[in-house]
Amino acid sequence: MTNRCASPFERLRRPRRRLVVVVGLVGYPLSVVLLRLFKAAGLSRWLILGIFLAAMALTVAAVCVGYGWARGRIDGRGVRLDERDRALREQAYVRAQRVLELILVAAVVALGLYLTTGHTMRLNANTFLPVLMWVVVYIPALPALMLAWIEPNPPADA
Amino acid sequence: MPNGERRVYNRLEVLRVERGLSRRQLADQLDINHQTVGYIERGDYNPSLDLALRIAELFLLPIEAIFGRSPMQPLSSAIFGDQRRQSVQ
Numbered sequence: 001m002t003n004r005c006a007s008p009f010e011r012l013r014r015p016r017r018r019l020v021v022v023v024g025l026v027g028y029p030l031s032v033v034l035l036r037l038f039k040a041a042g043l044s045r046w047l048i049l050g051i052f053l054a055a056m057a058l059t060v061a062a063v064c065v066g067y068g069w070a071r072g073r074i075d076g077r078g079v080r081l082d083e084r085d086r087a088l089r090e091q092a093y094v095r096a097q098r099v100l101e102l103i104l105v106a107a108v109v110a111l112g113l114y115l116t117t118g119h120t121m122r123l124n125a126n127t128f129l130p131v132l133m134w135v136v137v138y139i140p141a142l143p144a145l146m147l148a149w150i151e152p153n154p155p156a157d158a
Numbered sequence: 159m160p161n162g163e164r165r166v167y168n169r170l171e172v173l174r175v176e177r178g179l180s181r182r183q184l185a186d187q188l189d190i191n192h193q194t195v196g197y198i199e200r201g202d203y204n205p206s207l208d209l210a211l212r213i214a215e216l217f218l219l220p221i222e223a224i225f226g227r228s229p230m231q232p233l234s235s236a237i238f239g240d241q242r243r244q245s246v247q
Binding site: 082083084085152154155156 | 181189190191193194196197199200202203205206208209
């Protein structure tokens with residue numbers, strides 16, 4: 001059977017893989033929040049841009065590593081999956097759905113609290129674009145990231 | 159192994175080594191990934207009934223000689239221990 005993953009990251013140990021997943025998941029929302037906070041604090045535009053770009057580069061790298069690690073095993077392209085791979089893929093999809101549910105519920109609750117406490121929100125490109133970016137990048141990558149999260153360390157060759 | 163799933167013990171590694179097979183060679187014969195063999199040996203993955211039966215057929219052994227619900231005792235004790243007990247009786 002074809003070796004399922006020829007990625008250079010195949011041998012990443014689980015703690016490192018999980019760190020990559022956390023950075024990938026938290027990096028983008030954190031970058032956007034930091035951007036808003038720094039803007040409100042009146043920091044230099046160049047400093048804000050530098051920090052934002054560094055945080056984004058780290059996030060993109062983490063998402064690429066996590067996605068690259070599990071891509072073939074999620075979409076089944078170019079590799080034949082055996083019964084364990086298929087079972088793990090199903091678990092990854094289930095976990096991705098749970099994470100997505102959690103994020104959506106948390107976002108709606110936070111928005112609800114914000115709006116019911118007298119604040120208003122204008123929907124424009126500045127507010128919509130980060131959400132759009134998150135949906136476009138994370139929803140397709142989430143199952144792969146979850147697979148990178150749950151896969152145990154590979155056994156030593158024998 | 160998913161949470162809540164009961165562990166299935168096995169003698170796969172002993173049988174594989176006894177027959178001079180590498181994980182990759184065994185995996186090729188079973189049409190699975192070589193890492194899956196390692197995960198089964200390590201107890202991190204419980205094979206399906208179909209795969210367990212294919213393993214039993216490959217080694218020409220009954221399935222309960224390879225897989226069990228309790229930790230497996232060495233094959234020599236399992237075979238010769240029984241014979242010894244019978245001869246004592």
